[in-house]
Amino acid sequence: MIEFLTPLNPAFILILAGIISAFTPIYQGRKFLLIAAPIAAFVMINAIFYGQDTSEFLGGRLSFAGIDLITLRIDQTSLVWGYIFCLAGLINGLFGLHEKCKITDTAALIYTGAGLGAVFAGDLITLFMFWELLALSSVFIVWRGGEKSYAAGMRYLAIHILSGVLLLAGAIIYGRAVGDYSFNHIGLDMPGGWLILLAFGIKAGFPLLHNWIQDSYPKSSVTGTVILSVFTTKVAIYALMRGYAGTEILIYIGGVMTVFPVFFAVLENDLRKVLSYSLNNQLGFMVAGIGIGSQLALNGVAAHIVVDILFKSLLFMSMGAVLHRVGTVKASELGGLFKSMPITTLFCLIGAGSISAFPMMAGFVSKSMIIAAVFEEHHYVVFAMLLFASAGVLEHSGIKVPYFAFFSHDSGKRVKEAPWNMLAAMGIAAFLCLYFAFPWGGYQVLYNLLPFETDYHPYTGDHVVLQMQLLMGAMFSFTLLKRFGLYPPERRAQILDFDWTYRRLGLSFVKWVNAVWARLGLLMTLMFKRFFSQTGRRLYQVFSPAGALSEDAPSGIAAVLIAGMLSAVLLIVYLV
Amino acid sequence: MAKKTAQTLTKEQIKDRTEAHPLAVPFLWLMDEKVVKNFIFVPFIGLIIFSVLGYFYKPHHPAPWDVFPFTYTLIGFAAYSFVVLAAWPLFKLLARPENYYGEGDDD
Numbered sequence: 082m083i084e085f086l087t088p089l090n091p092a093f094i095l096i097l098a099g100i101i102s103a104f105t106p107i108y109q110g111r112k113f114l115l116i117a118a119p120i121a122a123f124v125m126i127n128a129i130f131y132g133q134d135t136s137e138f139l140g141g142r143l144s145f146a147g148i149d150l151i152t153l154r155i156d157q158t159s160l161v162w163g164y165i166f167c168l169a170g171l172i173n174g175l176f177g178l179h180e181k182c183k184i185t186d187t188a189a190l191i192y193t194g195a196g197l198g199a200v201f202a203g204d205l206i207t208l209f210m211f212w213e214l215l216a217l218s219s220v221f222i223v224w225r226g227g228e229k230s231y232a233a234g235m236r237y238l239a240i241h242i243l244s245g246v247l248l249l250a251g252a253i254i255y256g257r258a259v260g261d262y263s264f265n266h267i268g269l270d271m272p273g274g275w276l277i278l279l280a281f282g283i284k285a286g287f288p289l290l291h292n293w294i295q296d297s298y299p300k301s302s303v304t305g306t307v308i309l310s311v312f313t314t315k316v317a318i319y320a321l322m323r324g325y326a327g328t329e330i331l332i333y334i335g336g337v338m339t340v341f342p343v344f345f346a347v348l349e350n351d352l353r354k355v356l357s358y359s360l361n362n363q364l365g366f367m368v369a370g371i372g373i374g375s376q377l378a379l380n381g382v383a384a385h386i387v388v389d390i391l392f393k394s395l396l397f398m399s400m401g402a403v404l405h406r407v408g409t410v411k412a413s414e415l416g417g418l419f420k421s422m423p424i425t426t427l428f429c430l431i432g433a434g435s436i437s438a439f440p441m442m443a444g445f446v447s448k449s450m451i452i453a454a455v456f457e458e459h460h461y462v463v464f465a466m467l468l469f470a471s472a473g474v475l476e477h478s479g480i481k482v483p484y485f486a487f488f489s490h491d492s493g494k495r496v497k498e499a500p501w502n503m504l505a506a507m508g509i510a511a512f513l514c515l516y517f518a519f520p521w522g523g524y525q526v527l528y529n530l531l532p533f534e535t536d537y538h539p540y541t542g543d544h545v546v547l548q549m550q551l552l553m554g555a556m557f558s559f560t561l562l563k564r565f566g567l568y569p570p571e572r573r574a575q576i577l578d579f580d581w582t583y584r585r586l587g588l589s590f591v592k593w594v595n596a597v598w599a600r601l602g603l604l605m606t607l608m609f610k611r612f613f614s615q616t617g618r619r620l621y622q623v624f625s626p627a628g629a630l631s632e633d634a635p636s637g638i639a640a641v642l643i644a645g646m647l648s649a650v651l652l653i654v655y656l657v
Numbered sequence: 658m659a660k661k662t663a664q665t666l667t668k669e670q671i672k673d674r675t676e677a678h679p680l681a682v683p684f685l686w687l688m689d690e691k692v693v694k695n696f697i698f699v700p701f702i703g704l705i706i707f708s709v710l711g712y713f714y715k716p717h718h719p720a721p722w723d724v725f726p727f728t729y730t731l732i733g734f735a736a737y738s739f740v741v742l743a744a745w746p747l748f749k750l751l752a753r754p755e756n757y758y759g760e761g762d763d764d
Contacts, residue, residue, distance in 0.1 A: 229760055229761045232760050233760070343740055344740065344743060344744075344747060347740055347741060347743075347744045348744055348747055348748055348751065348752070417688060419681055419684065419687070420673065420676070420677040420678065420681045420685065420688075421676075421677070421678055421681070422678065423678050423680040423681040423684065424680065426681075456718065456720065457718075461720060461721060464720065465722075468729075468732055468736070469732075469736045472732070472733050472736035472737045472740070473736065473737075473740050475733075475737065476737055476740050476741065488687065488688070491688060495676045498678055541717070542710075542713075542714035543714040543715060543716050543717055545714075546707055546710045546711055546714040547711075547716060547729050548729075549703070549707040549710075550704075550707045550708060550711060550727060550728075550729035550730040550733060551729045551730070551732060551733035552733060553700050553703040553704040553707050553730060553733065554704060554729065554730040554731060554732065554733025554734035554735075554737070555733040555734065555736065555737035556699075556700035556703070556704075556737075557697070557700040557701055557703075557704045557734060558733070558734045558737035558738045558741070559700075559737060559741070560696060560697040560699075560700055560701075561697065562738065562741050562742075564694075564697055567741070567742065568741055569741070569744045569745055569748060572748075572752070573755050574748070574752035574753060574754070574755060575752070575753045575754065575755050575756070575757040575758065576748075576751050576752055576753075577751045577752075577753060577757075578751075584758050585757075585758070
C-alpha cells in the first residue's frame with residue numbers, strides 16, 4: 082500500500098481536490114483549488130520524473146486480483162500530455178473563475194485528474210479505470226448546459242461506457258493471451274487488438290463514431306465546453322500513439338477524419354458546433370501521424386497535441402465569451418462584435434491564425450511535421466487529403482468563426498468586453514500560440530519537449546511559401562465568393578449527420594418494434610383466448626354428459642374396431 | 658480616417674464611436690463599406706506575391722503534382738471553393754428545422 086502511494090500519482094491531487102471541492106461551500110475556496118491543484122500536479126510530475134535518473138519512471142505498483150498494475154508511468158511521451166493537461170487545467174480554472182457552480186468546479190477537477198491518470202497509466206486496467214472516470218466526471222459538465230443537454234448527456238454517457246466496456250474486454254483478452262497487462266504497443270494482430278482500437282476510436286472521434294463530440298460539446302455551459310474540449314479526445318490520441326503507432330489503417334482513418342468535418346462545419350450555424358467539427362478535423366491530422374508512426378510523425382503528433390489544446394481552447398474560450406455576453410453563438414445572430422469585444426476578437430484571430438497554420442502561429446510548426454511525415458512515406462493520396470483539409474480548416478475555423486462573430490454585417494449588438502478572468506485565460510493561450518511558433522527560441526522550446534530528438538526546421542523558404550500560397554489561394558477564394566454572393570448565408574437549421582441513424586432512424590425503429598410488439602401481444606392474447614375457448618368447447622362437446630362419447634353407439638361398430646386393431650397387431654407381429 | 662473631426666462624421670459614425678469599446682475605435686474603419694468591398698485585393702496581392710516567390714523557393718521534395726511554382730495557390734483556391742460551393746446542395750440535402758429532434762436548439 083505504501084509503495085502504491087509513494088510517490089503519489091499527480092492525478093490523485095486533482096481528484097482529491099475535486100472531492101474537497103464537492104464539500105466546499107465557499108466558491109472562492111473551490112476556485113483556489115481549481116488554480117492550485119494543476120500547479121501542484123505540475124510540480125509533482127517534475128519532482129517525480131526529474132528526481133530519478135532513468136528516462137522512464139515506473140511507480141505506484143499494485144497487485145489487484147492477481148494482476149500486477151503499474152499505476153504511474155512517466156516518460157518523455159506521457160510527460161508532454163501531462164504538462165499540457167496541467168496547463169489546460171489552470172487555464173480552464175482561470176476562465177471559469179466568475180462561475181459559481183459547485184458541480185462544474187468539482188467535475189472539472191476530477192475530469193482533469195482522470196485525464197492525467199489515464200496518460201500516466203502504465204497498464205491497461207489502470208487505463209480503464211481512468212477511462213471510465215473521464216466519462217463519469219465529464220458527463221456532469223455536459224449536463225451543466227441545462228435541460229436541453231440532458232438527452233445529449235445520456236447519449237454521451239452511453240457511448241463512453243460502451244467504449245470503456247470494449248476497452249476492458251479487449252484488455253482482458255489481450256492480457257490473458259500475453260500474460261501481461263502493461264500498456265505498450267498493442268497492434269491489430271494481437272488478441273483483443275481490434276476491440277481496444279475500437280474503444281480508443283470512439284473517444285478519438287473516428288468517422289461514424291464521432292457524433293458524440295458535436296452532439297454534447299456545444300450543448301454544455303460557457304465554461305463546460307472549454308473544459309470538455311481538452312481531455313477526452315487527447316487521452317484517446319495518447320492511447321492510440323502508445324498502442325497503435327505505425328498501424329497503417331490509421332493513416333486512412335486520419336485522412337478521412339480531416340476531410341469530412343470540413344463539409345459539415347461550413348453548413349453549421351452554431352459556432353461552437355463548427356469548432357467541434359474542427360476538433361474532429363484536427364484529431365484527424367494526429368491519427369494520420371500515428372498511422373505513419375515514424376519519429377517525425379510521432380513528434381508531430383505530440384507537438385500538435387500541445388498547440389491544438391492551446392488554439393482550440395482559445396477559440397472555444399472566445400466563443401464562450403461571446404455566449405456569456407451576447408447569449409448566443411449562432412452565426413446568423415452575430416456580427417460586428419469587434420466593436421464591443423476588441424480584445425476577445427484579437428485573441429480569437431490569434432486562435433484562428435494558429436489553427437490555420439499561418440507562419441509565426443502555432444499550427445505552422447506542428448501540423449507541418451505530420452504532413453511532411455505523410456509525404457516522406459509517399460502516401461500521396463492522404464497527403465492531398467491533408468492539404469485539402471488545411472484549406473478547409475481555414476474556411477471554418479480560420480475565417481468563418483471570427484468573421485461571422487466579430488465582423489460580417491453589424492448585428493447591432495453592443496455588449497461589454499469579456500470579464501477579466503476570461504481575457505486573462507485567453508491571453509495566456511494566445512501568448513503561447515505565438516510563443517511556440519516564434520522562430521528564434523520559441524518553437525525550439527516546444528520541440529525540446531517532444532518524445533524524440535528532432536532536427537526538423539519549419540521555417541524554410543519553400544515551406545513558408547508553400548503554406549502561404551495555400552492560405553492566400555483559399556483566402557482569395559473566400560473574398561471572391563463573398564463578392565459574387567456565392568458564399569452561402571448563415572441560416573438556422575439542424576444539420577443531419579450520422580447521429581441521425583440512432584437519434585431518428587434507430588429511435589423510429591425502436592418505436593416501431595415497440596408498437597409491433599404491443600400489437601403482437603394483443604393478437605397472441607386474442608389467439609390464445611380463441612384457442613382455449615374452442616378447445617374447451619370441443620372437449621365439452623366430446624366428454625361432457627351431453628357429449629359425443631356419452632351417446633349410445635351400435636355394438637357392430639365396436640366389433641369392427643376391435644377386429645381392425647387385431648389385424649393391425651397381427652400384421653406388425655408378422656412383419657417384425 | 659483618424660484625422661476626421663466631429664463635424665465631418667455622420668450621425669451613425671458618432672453613435673458607433675460612442676458605443677464602441679475604446680480599443681475598437683481606431684479600427685472602426687474595418688466595417689467601412691469601401692474597405693469591405695476592396696478587401697479582396699489583400700489576398701489577391703498576397704496570392705501574386707507568394708506565387709512569384711514560388712519561382713524562387715521551389716519545394717525541396719516536390720510532390721507528383723508540383724508542376725507549376727504556384728501549384729499550392731491553385732490547390733488552396735480550388736479546395737476552398739469546392740468546400741464552400743458544396744455547401745449549397747449539401748444544405749438542401751441535410752438541413753432540417755432546428756427542433757427536428759425535439760430537443761430544442763443548442764443556445
